[in-house]
Amino acid sequence: MTAxxxxxxxxxxxxxxPTAVHALRDVSLSVAAGELVAVMGPSGSGKTTLLTIAGGLxxxxxxxxxxxxxxxxxxxRGHKSQLRRRSIGYVFQDYNLLAGLxxxxxxxxxxxLDGVSSKPARIKAQxxxxxxxxxxxxxxxxxxxxxxxxxRVAIARATxxxxxxxxxxxxxxxxxxxxxxxxxxxxxxxxxxxxxxVVVTHDAKLASWADRVVFIRDGKIMDETHPPSxxxxxxxxxxx
Amino acid sequence: MSVRHALLALLSEGPKYGLQLRNEFxxxxxxxxxxxxxxxxxxxxxxxxxxxxxxxxxxxxAGAQKDFRITELGERELETWLRTPPDLxxxxxxxxxxxxxxxxxxxxxxxxEVIQDHRRYMVELxxxxxxxxxxxxxxxxxxxxVVDAELFxxxxxxxxxxxxxxxxxxxxxxxxxxxxxxPRAMPYPxxxxxxxxx
Numbered sequence: 001m002t003a004x005x006x007x008x009x010x011x012x013x014x015x016x017x018p019t020a021v022h023a024l025r026d027v028s029l030s031v032a033a034g035e036l037v038a039v040m041g042p043s044g045s046g047k048t049t050l051l052t053i054a055g056g057l058x059x060x061x062x063x064x065x066x067x068x069x070x071x072x073x074x075x076x077r078g079h080k081s082q083l084r085r086r087s088i089g090y091v092f093q094d095y096n097l098l099a100g101l102x103x104x105x106x107x108x109x110x111x112x113l114d115g116v117s118s119k120p121a122r123i124k125a126q127x128x129x130x131x132x133x134x135x136x137x138x139x140x141x142x143x144x145x146x147x148x149x150x151x152r153v154a155i156a157r158a159t160x161x162x163x164x165x166x167x168x169x170x171x172x173x174x175x176x177x178x179x180x181x182x183x184x185x186x187x188x189x190x191x192x193x194x195x196x197x198v199v200v201t202h203d204a205k206l207a208s209w210a211d212r213v214v215f216i217r218d219g220k221i222m223d224e225t226h227p228p229s230x231x232x233x234x235x236x237x238x239x240x
Numbered sequence: 241m242s243v244r245h246a247l248l249a250l251l252s253e254g255p256k257y258g259l260q261l262r263n264e265f266x267x268x269x270x271x272x273x274x275x276x277x278x279x280x281x282x283x284x285x286x287x288x289x290x291x292x293x294x295x296x297x298x299x300x301x302a303g304a305q306k307d308f309r310i311t312e313l314g315e316r317e318l319e320t321w322l323r324t325p326p327d328l329x330x331x332x333x334x335x336x337x338x339x340x341x342x343x344x345x346x347x348x349x350x351x352x353e354v355i356q357d358h359r360r361y362m363v364e365l366x367x368x369x370x371x372x373x374x375x376x377x378x379x380x381x382x383x384x385x386v387v388d389a390e391l392f393x394x395x396x397x398x399x400x401x402x403x404x405x406x407x408x409x410x411x412x413x414x415x416x417x418x419x420x421x422x423p424r425a426m427p428y429p430x431x432x433x434x435x436x437x438x
Contacts, residue, residue, distance in 0.1 A: 040363070042402060042405070042406060185374065188374060202402070203395075204363055204366055204394070204398040205366065205370075205391055205392075205395050207366075208367045208370040209370055209374070210367070213360075213363050213367065215359070215360070223360055224360075225360055225364045225367060226364070
């Protein structure tokens, strides 16, 4: 089965000579459809660079990125930007909603930019808002929404239409823990419907929503969590 | 975990018998802390001895459930306990902290790898707790609160591991040699506040 996202031997270097910064070094990662992967690491470890390269916002210095089995290096610029619009949804810490547009318009915009006419785009946007329990906020502008609601609208925008891959960068950085949980629950729910997601974070509470947690340090993936040998193996008897 | 006070709290709702107390205790702690029914009866006997509860089963026919009820003294004890923070003034002898400190002085051991082993294990435990929470269809506030407490506790350990990792990575033995050559007095004894009464 084709992975939704694959990075093969990816290197990314900024600058050259003695001042060169090796942001990613020999990173390989595969994310299956329906899988939620968290990437944990300290500031400056390469988490965000990994995400921007995975999403085609930047090119690797060497190595290859495959989205849904297609190598992005072989794509024309037009094809790559169509892939970014159509298949990949981005969620940022500061939401990146457009202030002059309502929640519904923010969610339908990527579809309309991709050539979908207004009415079907709005119907799909309404369904996406409904998925994340913010349909009643459809006519509100971003400054009329709470932080948690803004981020749920941003996740609706990231999953609207046929998107198969969500890339989220500290998606609940500014939220309190209850709202942060609802954001991760929303991404988790999207994955249950078959979407693949990569969430980069330094927060273990967020990462614990993932099926797999990958640890990155100094631009290298150094470790990852393993699923329990059997789901029943974990018995909740904490207070000994 | 004070079973004694948890039982007093349950009895403050009204008279109850032993098995009922065991079942309600487990339900109210999200079924996370199993309780042996023998432990319930032993604790009730001690509470009765101390005048914190009374039973009304005496003289009744054999096999009848023995009801326990809280006394006024028991209610006062419960309120005092609820408002008394646990004594956290002295740092506990934390096993993870000890292992990292010891790993730094064992030859051939890479301390940052030791830190990562513990970090991965803690994250895996957090994944399990989160999985229980996400799979749990019940709208159970008690269970969610117990799981949150466990997640925050594990998160605190991971934050300490992250901080230790960063500190060790930046540590320059040359630059820090004079500072560590002289043993520093630890800021002990810490002020001991065993109880804050309000």
